[in-house]
Amino acid sequence: MPLRKISIYSLGLAAVLSSCSGKKEQEKTVYENTKFAGQHDNTVHLSDQQLQSVGITLTSIQDRKMEKQIILNGKAEIAPSYLSSVSSIMGGHIKSINIINGSHFTKGQILAVVEDPQFIQLQQDYLVTRAQQEAARLNLDRQKDLNISKASSDKTMQTAQADYSMLNATLKGLEEKLKIIGINAKGLHTGNIRSKINIHAPFTGFVSKILVNNGQYINPADTLFELINPAGLLLELKVFENDFNDVKIGQQIAVYSNQNPEVKAAASIVSVVPAIENGGSATAVAKLASSHSEFVKGMYINAEVNVSNRYTQGLPNESIVSFENKNYVFEDLGQSNYKMVPVTTGITDSQFTEILKADILKHKKIVCKGAYSLLMMLKNKAE
Template sequence: MQFKKISIYSLSLALILSSCSGKKEEEKTVYENTKFTKGAENTVHLTEKQIQSVGLTTTSIQNRNMEKLVRLNGKAEIAPSHISSVSSIMGGHIKSINVINGSHFSKGQVLAVVEDPQFIQLQQDYLVTKAQLEAARLNFNRQKDLNTSKASSDKTMQTAQADYSTQNATLKGLEEKLRIIGINAKGLNTGNIRSKINIYAPFSGFVSKILVNNGQYINPADTLFELINPAGLLLELKIFENDVNDIKVGQEILVYNNQKPDLKSNAKIVSVVPSIENGGSATAVAKLSSVNSEFVKGMYINAEVNISSRYTQGLPNEAVVSFENKNYVFEDLGKSKYKMIPVVTGISDDQFTEIVKADFLKDKKIVQKGAYSLLMMLKNKAE
């Protein structure tokens, strides 16, 4: 009784192993029994059984209208021309700072106040020179009248004229110095001389850096603030090599950040760098159509570019296969022979892929279903 049980168990195990072995052999049949044409590395010859197993079908190059949505990603940056360093024209002590890092400011807003006795001296020099100029003007006019009646020599008149011109030039210079530190010389008098000057914002924007503190003495060359003008926000986007020819200057795009993917803003491609980097991508630069505070320097952003519909030549997606970053199709040579041909692809949609310069495929039968299986057979051959 025990012997019978063992015999039945052994027989069952042998049948199972035989069944598994049969399935594995059947799975290998398509690849191991594949015949390859001698001297043609990219050509494969199938048996009728293999053709039926793979389910090969063929198609041909087709003309059709195609659209393409290209997705890009990158970072928001600020154009160097819109990053400004602000300093004081003259040295002094920081009396007060009216902004903080990241704060928004408007054009003409007082960012800081600087104090120093030299501001008093400059205003004093202006008022003294102004008075001296008036005296020199009167003296020159008097000497000119005396010279007309020969009561004064030409030399005396010329000296008076030179003194008047010198005082006038000195006053103009002092007036300009006062202007650039924010003091209106026209309204200056002995009753409103001040020891402080204001540092004004040259445009509306955001504070990027504050490099001083209250009480610190600054020199004219010292940078007080680094300011960002958001009007100079640029979007640096990466373009994959396959999409480079589709991205053009002037194209309208939609951009958004990862935090708010449903909030999309309009932008326009303003530049495309004509070179492919080591990572296999090029760079496009876009600019927002209007200032948007949602986008800040350093933020990762995404973009969508809708390529206009165009009439072109293409093949069904499954007819195009990729290997080692190159694209191929298989031509049906007849008599169960199939040849792998390299192609350059363009735009693609859910069903078709554009074939660039596809005239050489005209009137050729191209494998549609089963193209990937043929690629695997060639890879198996190479191994």
Template sequence: MNLKYIIIFSASTILALSSCSGKKDEEKTVYENTKFKEEEHNIVQLSDQQIRSVGVTTTTVQEKTMQKLILLNGKVEIAPSHISSVSSIMGGHIKSINVISGSRFSKGQVLAIVEDPQFIQLQQDYLVTRAQLESARLNFTRQKELNASKASSDKTLQTAQAEYTTFAATLKGLEQKLKIIGINAQGLTSSNIRSRINIYAPFSGFVSKILVNNGQYINPSDTLFELINPAGLLLELKVFENDVNDIKNGQEILVYNNQNPDKKANAKIVSIVPNIEDGGSSIAVAKLSAPNPEFMKGMYINAEVTVSSLYTLSLPNESVISFENKNYVFEDLGNKKYKMIPINTGISDDHFTEVVKADHFKNKRIVQKGAYSLLMLLKNKAE
């Protein structure tokens, strides 16, 4: 009885194992057939008539010296050293303002006029001190002559000398104060004393901000204008991580704004920030090769950087086709068969496209003319 059960159990086990083995073989066959069908799906077979119609030609990967065009974007900024805050050396009331925000000015141009009685007092003190100095000079000269003949004491001579020296120092100080506020002390007389001083532009540029108004009283610490010197104009350009190694100091670039994309100006890379930010980019700083009024602080700009590469393996542009956001080429398998295979591309120019990891393609015949037609035939076949 037990022997019977053992025989039945063994037969059942063998049957089960055979069933599992058959299932695995069947799955393997289905996988291989599927893989074969996928490969066949990427192959197109042409007839003689189609060959003549498409006009297929082939090529191979070629060594080329190519240029990489990198597109950058950024903003126009001004170096802090070229942004100036203008104030008055002495306080007073704003009598007039001769510029408006955004207006251009030349070095030495009068930006504003400030009025105050203290300007009159400073000029008066200068004229009085000048007269006193002349008197002290005459007295000092006389005392030297008298002392030489022992007609006056040494103490009297020393007092006259000290008085003369004091007035000379005072006059020199007043002269410098007048110079700072723009008054020529040498030409000052009692008949041309004035109550107003001019605020002059220290360089040529344009007005960024006006922080005062007519009639306002200002202190020496108050800022009247913020001025920008265009010579300090900088172009801050964003460089993505995969392009950082291609951007170098001293590179010549072309820049343009969105309003005039066809009007490009020459510039040069002057600095690269050695830091990759969270967004995966760094900053390259450039300067225009010549002043250009079309570029203003805060303006968004674009730049083109042409980078010469070393010899690289490439294919003609017409060999590379795009399908569903991927790049492909067709390999000539012989006997009028062509297989579509994926390809990784690098830089491109007007005629050739770089092939990344090109060793796989070195000994293959790649379709040049007719690649797009083969793609259409392959898609029709799939449908």
């Protein structure tokens, strides 16, 4: 039977299948699950000639300050205080609607017109009360003059004073009611009484929902429209656990949408929720530096966070080798023996790579130059 090479994958599968004893083995690296010729570990030994040829140099875990760019993703939302439900102060029939869903409006713009006879009655009550108040004022002045000459009793003057005060209070109340529905009481007279009132926009923004139609009767408690104030746009971003300590309030970030990644807007972190959820991430909230029509409620967005002078631990780039999408380093065991150790890497630059949970390598000698050669030797030995 001809000799055949056995792949690392096949040997690893055989090792897994042979472990069906009911006991769950501790997770191992791909090399630790592989049966090497004469060995079962992930070490390699170099002869003196090989050692001289490879030219191995050693290093150890180092402290560094590095720059890091974190990519966050999330959605654009509106702060609750910037979502408004608009209703009419008084009930009536919808006479006209001047907006559509999604349309832009400006502060003070007429959104709708409401009509009802009670508006006429309110204006009429005001004008009648105003006339009565003027008559009461004149009567009070007359009673004061008569009381001075004792031609009128104190009681009569007090009654006139009470009548004037009561009508004055009633007039002020009616004046405020008219003000609320948008009618200027000071300019009101019998020639400009109207049956309609206007519903004005309280701010500049966009229409989210229209909940009424022409001719519909509405009560004061009914919501006519839901409006969005874009000034309240917030960006809710997911921050993974490994990046949590690098994202802080006040950091400047660049935000862009999936549709237009080249168009970036400036924003800043305004809040970081101090809790890691079940998905392994926390939430950071950012606010745009200025209004940007590119971003709307519900849109998926991305953000770049640049962290400068980040204090971390790591190794020179050439110390780290990759195999089957995993990263490893080689530990010097002495006497020309080297053991491959799996590591989790973080940020990297042109010379240095961060090692997460670097304590496992503390006080150990790590191969710098020659790490790739050791990987090839170990792989060839496995084959």
